Each structure stands twice: as structure tokens, then as C-alpha cells.
Amino acid sequence: MHEHEAAATVPRLHLAARSLFRGTPVWAFRAGMFLIQRSETKRMNEHPIAGVVHTDDIDYVGDGHPAHRLDVIAPTPVLAPRALLPVYIYLHGGGWTSGDKATVTKYCAHQAATGMVVVNVNYRRAGRFQMDHQLADADAAVRWVHENIRAHGGDPARVVLGGDSAGGHIAALFTATSGSPELRAHFGMTAEKATPTVQGLVLHCSAVDFSMFFARAPILGRGFVRLLHPRGTAAAPARRGTLRRAAAYLSPIEWIGPGHPAVFVTTSASDYFYESNLRFVERLRAALVPVETIIYPSANANTRHTWQQNYRYPESQTVWQRVTTFVNSVTSQPA
Numbered sequence: 001m002h003e004h005e006a007a008a009t010v011p012r013l014h015l016a017a018r019s020l021f022r023g024t025p026v027w028a029f030r031a032g033m034f035l036i037q038r039s040e041t042k043r044m045n046e047h048p049i050a051g052v053v054h055t056d057d058i059d060y061v062g063d064g065h066p067a068h069r070l071d072v073i074a075p076t077p078v079l080a081p082r083a084l085l086p087v088y089i090y091l092h093g094g095g096w097t098s099g100d101k102a103t104v105t106k107y108c109a110h111q112a113a114t115g116m117v118v119v120n121v122n123y124r125r126a127g128r129f130q131m132d133h134q135l136a137d138a139d140a141a142v143r144w145v146h147e148n149i150r151a152h153g154g155d156p157a158r159v160v161l162g163g164d165s166a167g168g169h170i171a172a173l174f175t176a177t178s179g180s181p182e183l184r185a186h187f188g189m190t191a192e193k194a195t196p197t198v199q200g201l202v203l204h205c206s207a208v209d210f211s212m213f214f215a216r217a218p219i220l221g222r223g224f225v226r227l228l229h230p231r232g233t234a235a236a237p238a239r240r241g242t243l244r245r246a247a248a249y250l251s252p253i254e255w256i257g258p259g260h261p262a263v264f265v266t267t268s269a270s271d272y273f274y275e276s277n278l279r280f281v282e283r284l285r286a287a288l289v290p291v292e293t294i295i296y297p298s299a300n301a302n303t304r305h306t307w308q309q310n311y312r313y314p315e316s317q318t319v320w321q322r323v324t325t326f327v328n329s330v331t332s333q334p335a
Contacts, residue, residue, distance in 0.1 A: 041100070041102050041103045044103055044104070044105075044106055044107070044309050044310060044311075045102070045103075045105050045106045046106075047106075048105075048106065048109065049106060049110050049112075049113050050113075051075060051076055051113050052073050052074065052075060052076060052109050052112045052113050053073070053074050053075070053076055053077070054071060054072075054073055054109075055071065055073075055074075055152065056069075056071045057069045057070075057071065058070050058071070058072065058144075060121070060140055060141055060144040061137075061140050061144075065124070067122050067123060067124045067125065067137070068122070068123075068124075068140070069101075070101070070119055070121045070122065070141060070144070071101060071105070071108070071119070071120040072117065072118070072119055072120075072149075072154075073105075073108050073109050073112040073117070073118045073119075073120065074112055074117045074118075074152050074153050074154070075112060075113060075115060075116075075117075075153075084150065084154060084158075085115060085116050085117050085153055085154055085155060085158075086116045086117070086154070086155060086158040086159070086160065086327055086328060086331035087116065087117045087118075087119065087145055087149055087154040087155060087158060087159045087160070088108075088111055088116050088117070088118045088119070088159075088160050088162060088202075088323075088327050089118075089119045089121060089141060089142065089145060089159065089160070089161045089198075090108055090118060090119065090120050090121065090162050090163060090167070091121050091123065091138065091141075091161075091162070091163035091167030091168070091170050091171050092104050092120075092121075092122070092163070092164065092167045093163065093164040093165030093166050093167045093168070093204075093205075093306055094125070094165070094166055094167070095166050095220075095224075096125065096126040096131075096134070096166040096169075096170075096224070096227070096228060097125050097126045097127050097227070098125065099125075099167070100122060101120040101121060101122045103309065104120060104164070104309055105120065106309075106311060107308070107309050107311075107320070108120045110311070110320055111320070111323060111324060111327070114324040115324075115328075116154075116324075116327055117149060117152055117153055117154035119141065119145055119149070119154075121137075121138075121141045123137035123138065123141075123170070124137055126227050126228055127227070130227070130228055130229065130230050130231060131170075131173070131187065131228040131229065131230060131250060132187040132189075132230040134170050135170065135173065135174050135177065135187050135189065136187075136189070138161075138170055138174040139174065139189065142159070142161070142174075142196065142198065143196075145159060146159070146196045155331075156196070158199065158331035159196070159198045159199060159331070160198055160199060160200035160202060160326075160331060161174070161175060161198040161200070161201055161202070162201065162202030162203065162204070162323075163202075163203065163206065164203075164204035164205055164206065164308060164309065165204070165205055165206060165207060165273075165305065165306050166206075166207060167206075168202075168203040168204055168205070168206025168208070169206050169207040169208060169252065171201060171202075171203070171206075172201060172203060172206060172208050172252035173250070173251075173252045173255070175198060175201050175252070175260070175261065176252050176255035176256065176257070176260075177189060177255075178197050178259075179255070179257035179258060179259050179260065180255050180257060183249065183255050186249050187230060187249075188230065197259075197261065198261055199261050199262070199330045199331055199333070200261050200263070200264070200326060200327065200330035200331070201262070201263045202263075202264045202323055202326065202327075203263065203264070203265050203266070203277070203280075204266050204267075204306060204308040204309075204319070205266070205267050205268075205272070205273055205277070205305050205306050205307075205308070206265075206267075206273065206277065207273050207276065208251070208252045208253050208273070208276050208277060208280040209251050209252075209253040209273075209276035209279055209280060210225065210247035210248070210250045210251040211244075211251065211276075212273065212275070212276050213225055213243075213247060214244065215275075219272040220272075222243055225243055225246055225247050225250065226243070226246075228250055229246040229249070229250065252280070253276070253279060253280050253283050256283055256287045256289065257287075260284070260287065260289045261289075261330065262289065262290035262291065262292075262326075262330045263284055263289060263290070263291045264291070264292045264293070264322065264323065264326040265277055265280065265281055265291065265292070265293045265294075265295075266293070266294040266295070266308055266319050266322075267293075267294075267295055267296075268295060268296035268297070268298070268300060268303035268304075268307070269295075269296065269297050269298035270296075270298050270300070270303050270304045270305075271303070271304065271305050272305050273305075277295075278295070281293055292322070292326060294318065294319055294322060296315060300315060302314075302315050302316070303315050308320075
């Protein structure tokens, strides 16, 4: 394992590989995710975790929408202590347009088995919905936890939010809205900070800096900015200038403010969003936000995008252990 303290150049082979898929359009990404999702769900969940109790498909909004479902995974009553446990809320990845909580069930169950209550959340996906809807879903999930998690043995005053890839982006942007009335207003949220804050943020290979869409050889096309930008807050971004302004509102890196909770970032030089994550870590440290990292070099063959979910890799097991330590650490401090 190697942890970088400063940004590094992108490996040449990595940049060359990315160039082959430069500016992947939304439709091609969605088609690829459709083809791999079923096999990925099976592969990531072999040999289920024992010692936990699942309460699945809770309607956390109460509107009957099929995407408004979450699973609560907690230690079995025999293993769980009488005191309320810390809570870890997790948002799956999938390029904003795809993915499902079923893919990360084993990851979440493992964390629950270590002595926390884990909430695995689905949300409305892009295409029919935009970022304002996805932030509203993150808001609703956090509210649900604060109002209901005691019944599952969780402590609503000790909550960490996390996610991978697009799910990490939603988690990071939602966290940023707590400290910015401007950002909340842009996404149609109440101007006042109404949702209880979280005490920590976990990001695995997350899309935290949308300037990447304007960089050399971007892995994803700028159509994702148009896809995610809320329809009602401004005219649909079309020209490069308006597209950049829209991207700034979608970028968690642009909204790091006072009171931002501690962050745990994991990525690697083989990840699509490697440079973005390094810049995010630097910006957090410049703002004096406590931040921990696991960043692997390109020599590690097991650390391609969202490797953290694959329990077979020793690098993933290291991440799982560090997540446990991070959650326990930040939730042990007074809110």
C-alpha cells in the first residue's frame, strides 16, 4: 500500500487506455452497466456474511416508488451490545444511471458484523431523474435513519455517510449542501440546514471533481453533466461556458466549507477518477478538514475502479478494516 501526500502525474498506460474510451457517451455506459450488473451482483456476494440480521426493502420515503428502498443490516441480537451502535449509510455506484444496492450487500454486511448498523440505500437513477432528485433521496434516507434507526439498534447521533463512484459523489455533494445555502437552493432544497448532519464521509473511487469532464481524455462524455444538471434551476447547459458552470455546482470539491466532517478516501492510480480524488484530498487538507487515505499505485493489479467491493482482494480487505476503524473513530467523538 502506498499513500500519496500530493498529486501525481497520470501513468502513461492508464492515460492511453482511457484515450481508447475517450468521452464515453451516456447510452454506451448504460448499455455496459446493463450487461455486467447481474454477474457483478452474484460475484460480489458469494459466501454471505454470517452473524447479521437483514431487514430489506424498507420504503424510506413512503411514496411507493420502487427506487425508494433501503436495507438495514445489523449484528444479530446475541452479538450486539445493549448500547446503541454507530450507523453507516451507504450509496451504491453505477454512473448515476445504473446500479443497485444488491451489488454491495456483502460489503455492507461485513461492516455490520464488525459492530455497527449499516443502511444500504437505493435512489432514483439519472435519465428520468436528475441530481436534485438524487440529493433529495440522500436527504430522505438520512432523515429516515435519524427518525427510525433506534428500532434497529443504531444511534441516530453517530452517523457516517459513504458511497462508491457515483454513489460517493452523491454522498459528498449531499454532505456539502449542509454548509451551503447557495448549493441547497440550486438543487431545490430548503435554504436552511434542516437535515441532521453526519459525522464522517467515506468515498471509494468517487467522482468528486467534475472538471474531469473537460480534461484531456476524459473517461466519460460531457453528456453526463447535461444529464445530471437539474432541469428547473437554469436553462439546460449546452455551450462550453454554461456547461462548466453547471459542472461546478455538481462538484463536491468546489463546496468544501467550515464544519465539513472528516473524510476517508480510497482510490488508486488505476482508477478513472484518480486525479480528481488527489485534488479533493489536497483541497480538504487545505481547508483543515481531517482526512485519511488509502491510495494504491498503478503496480497493484487488483485496484481498478471500485475494487473495494471485491472481498477476494487483500487490498479490499484492508479497506474494509480501515472503514471500520474510521467509522468507530469519528463517531466516538461528540457530535
